Amino acid sequence: MSEEFRLTDLEEMEAATERLLETGAKVGADSWQLRVKNQTPHCKFGEKGICCRICAMGPCRITPKAPKGICGCDAAGIVGRNYLKFTAGGGATHSDHGREICRTLYESSADGAYKVKDPEKLKKIAGEWGVETEGKDIYDLAHEMAEKALMEYGKPFGTQNWIKRAPEHTQEIWRREEIEPRAIDREVSCSLHMTHMGCSSKPEALVRQSLRMGLADGWGGSMCGTEFSDVLFGTPKPVDTEANLGVMVEENVNIVVHGHDPSLSEMVCEYADDPEMIAYAKSKGAKGITVSGVCCTSNEVAMRRGIPMAGNFLQQENVVLTGACELIVVDVQCIFPALGPLSKCFHTKFVTTSPIAQMPDSEFIRFSAKTAAENAKSIVKMAIDNFENRKPELVHIPQMKQKATVGYSVEALVKVLDGVCNTQVDTLGTTKPLIECITSGVLRGAVAMVGCNNPKVRSDKAHIELMKKLIANDIVIVASGCSAQAAAKAGLMDKRAKDLCGAGLKRVCELADIPPVLHMGSCVDISRMMILVAELAKDSGLKISQLPVVGCAPEWMSEKAVSIGNYVVSTGIDTFLGVDPYVSGSEEVSDLLTNGIRDWVEASYTVELDIEKLVDKMIERIEEKRTAIGI
Numbered sequence: 227m228s229e230e231f232r233l234t235d236l237e238e239m240e241a242a243t244e245r246l247l248e249t250g251a252k253v254g255a256d257s258w259q260l261r262v263k264n265q266t267p268h269c270k271f272g273e274k275g276i277c278c279r280i281c282a283m284g285p286c287r288i289t290p291k292a293p294k295g296i297c298g299c300d301a302a303g304i305v306g307r308n309y310l311k312f313t314a315g316g317g318a319t320h321s322d323h324g325r326e327i328c329r330t331l332y333e334s335s336a337d338g339a340y341k342v343k344d345p346e347k348l349k350k351i352a353g354e355w356g357v358e359t360e361g362k363d364i365y366d367l368a369h370e371m372a373e374k375a376l377m378e379y380g381k382p383f384g385t386q387n388w389i390k391r392a393p394e395h396t397q398e399i400w401r402r403e404e405i406e407p408r409a410i411d412r413e414v415s416c417s418l419h420m421t422h423m424g425c426s427s428k429p430e431a432l433v434r435q436s437l438r439m440g441l442a443d444g445w446g447g448s449m450c451g452t453e454f455s456d457v458l459f460g461t462p463k464p465v466d467t468e469a470n471l472g473v474m475v476e477e478n479v480n481i482v483v484h485g486h487d488p489s490l491s492e493m494v495c496e497y498a499d500d501p502e503m504i505a506y507a508k509s510k511g512a513k514g515i516t517v518s519g520v521c522c523t524s525n526e527v528a529m530r531r532g533i534p535m536a537g538n539f540l541q542q543e544n545v546v547l548t549g550a551c552e553l554i555v556v557d558v559q560c561i562f563p564a565l566g567p568l569s570k571c572f573h574t575k576f577v578t579t580s581p582i583a584q585m586p587d588s589e590f591i592r593f594s595a596k597t598a599a600e601n602a603k604s605i606v607k608m609a610i611d612n613f614e615n616r617k618p619e620l621v622h623i624p625q626m627k628q629k630a631t632v633g634y635s636v637e638a639l640v641k642v643l644d645g646v647c648n649t650q651v652d653t654l655g656t657t658k659p660l661i662e663c664i665t666s667g668v669l670r671g672a673v674a675m676v677g678c679n680n681p682k683v684r685s686d687k688a689h690i691e692l693m694k695k696l697i698a699n700d701i702v703i704v705a706s707g708c709s710a711q712a713a714a715k716a717g718l719m720d721k722r723a724k725d726l727c728g729a730g731l732k733r734v735c736e737l738a739d740i741p742p743v744l745h746m747g748s749c750v751d752i753s754r755m756m757i758l759v760a761e762l763a764k765d766s767g768l769k770i771s772q773l774p775v776v777g778c779a780p781e782w783m784s785e786k787a788v789s790i791g792n793y794v795v796s797t798g799i800d801t802f803l804g805v806d807p808y809v810s811g812s813e814e815v816s817d818l819l820t821n822g823i824r825d826w827v828e829a830s831y832t833v834e835l836d837i838e839k840l841v842d843k844m845i846e847r848i849e850e851k852r853t854a855i856g857i
């Protein structure tokens with residue numbers, strides 16, 4: 227890579243993909259680009275959310291001629307139910323991931339595969355939860371905390387422990403609006419109960435439960451996932467890495483980790499680093515072993531180990547199309563079933579590991595915390611053994627990558643910001659330096675950029691273009707999930723991207739030695755962003771809803787993203803979506819989400835499919851918030 231810094235533009239990325247698709251065509255591979263053509267135009271009833279098939283009297287579809295289903299349910303009831311079901315799917319998924327992490331914590335031991343890497347964080351959480359730590363063996367404490375955390379999923383009484391981290395005002399809103407999340411599993415069950423035939427059809431009730439379900443995710447299951455992952459694998463600190471397909475190395479055995487749960491990817495990375503394994507790879511004619519990642523598990527190992535990111539959601543097929551991927555190992559979520567048949571067109575081994583995500587045309591190695599070491603070892607060995615099966619004529623790795631500094635947990639952020647504009651000792655270790663930057667106008671505000679890719683939006687364009695405009699306007703970005711990877715691929719997480727910022731943000735980047743787009747992790751790590759805004763509110767004395775901060779998922783696609791949206795707005799942060807959440811079929815539900823809920827939680831959604839307008843609306847909202855608090 228030349229020393230002169232420039233962003234990788236979309237056209238270059240698309241040309242690289244085109245070249246890979248040519249290889250695909252040679253071997254008869256299918257691709258999402260082809261399948262999208264067969265699937266469009268999409269079903270209008272589905273798009274508007276007005277198809278109901280929750281009972282066998284249907285399916286019922288709402289039209290001007292048939293405004294009600296057979297049971298009499300109208301468009302608002304059907305759209306509202308679909309929205310709640312969608313949320314419950316996402317909340318359950320994040321939270322079950324969090325549960326697995328708690329179970330891994332329960333299996334941790336001084337001499338086992340999983341250790342406690344951040345004992346201080348464990349003790350801090352124990353303190354918050356009223357658990358005595360004095361004189362306790364750290365693994366006894368880990369087991370006790372794991373059990374306590376697992377109880378959060380099914381506790382018969384009370385609400386989530388984590389919500390006490392929110393400012394008092396926010397907690398008061400949740401109590402008043404009856405959306406305080408109870409046991410996580412209960413919120414999932416309650417949502418599915420409400421959406422059963424003959425239960426709720428009142429939009430207010432369905433939307434209210436969607437918010438509570440979201441909160442059970444963000445201030446429940448996802449927070450368990452993030453916090454206990456930090457305890458187990460270490461709280462992220464800034465670390466240098468690289469992003470885009472060029473991180474794969476032709477001479478090496480390439481292993482790609484894909485999915486979400488770091489319990490698997492951490493172990494795979496551990497064994498790929500093992501001198502014994504590297505020697506074995508060399509004995510098979512490779513120079514070494516390269517592990518790279520796709521989707522959120524990639525974010526997890528990038529943040530903690532500097533493992534490079536091969537790409538985001540819509541690039542998952544590309545890693546196989548390079549012809550240089552010996553093995554792609556997946557755990558759960560966001561995995562295309564297409565990877566099975568696709569890998570069969572190449573020498574690639576497609577390995578599934580979780581009973582939760584089983585797919586045809588894959589090799590299943592059941593991964594568990596108890597057998598993690600031997601599982602990971604056999605996965606790495608399988609990849610090495612497969613190196614000799616490569617078809618050299620199919621190998622092409624696009625030479626395209628960017629440097630990125632990642633790993634900005636709240637703890638790390640507070641630390642780096644200490645260097646910015648603090649002159650007083652009493653601001654150390656707080657978010658006050660950041661508040662000072664915002665109130666003085668050096669920074670206009672912050673945007674949380676999150677979420678997926680979706681073929682409905684030109685891939686990565688919304689993420690990258692929005693970020694470019696925001697940083698040019700002195701708005702700092704915290705990013706997670708596939709949005710973070712889009713930024714990294716473009717070069718926006720390279721510290722040299724400061725030159726693309728307005729003067730204020732550029733100065734902050736220089737002083738704190740940070741890139742303008744800060745990688746905060748995977749999608750469960752949006753809980754980190756909740757903790758950050760909670761701290762900002764407490765340190766500034768403002769309500770969360772008064773902070774010049776907004777959330778944005780411009781290319782989202784998954785149920786998880788809707789669950790996230792619901793907890794972000796319920797926390798008081800206006801949320802901007804670039805893809806419609808299947809609610810346009812009911813004015814009542816749409817109006818509730820974009821207006822009505824503001825009366826409940828002091829924030830609401832904006833849905834805007836035009837990317838230019840979307841970014842302008844965010845900047846406008848940030849400026850409105852500044853004006854309202856007189857800064």
Ligand code: BF8
Binds near residue numbers: 522677
């Ligand atoms: O949880 S951003 S495509 S990888 S759903 Fe999936 Fe979306 Fe990516 Fe991570 Ni999040």
Ligand code: SF4
Binds near residue numbers: 278279282283286
């Ligand atoms: Fe139709 Fe009502 Fe059954 Fe839905 S619940 S499929 S609207 S009859």
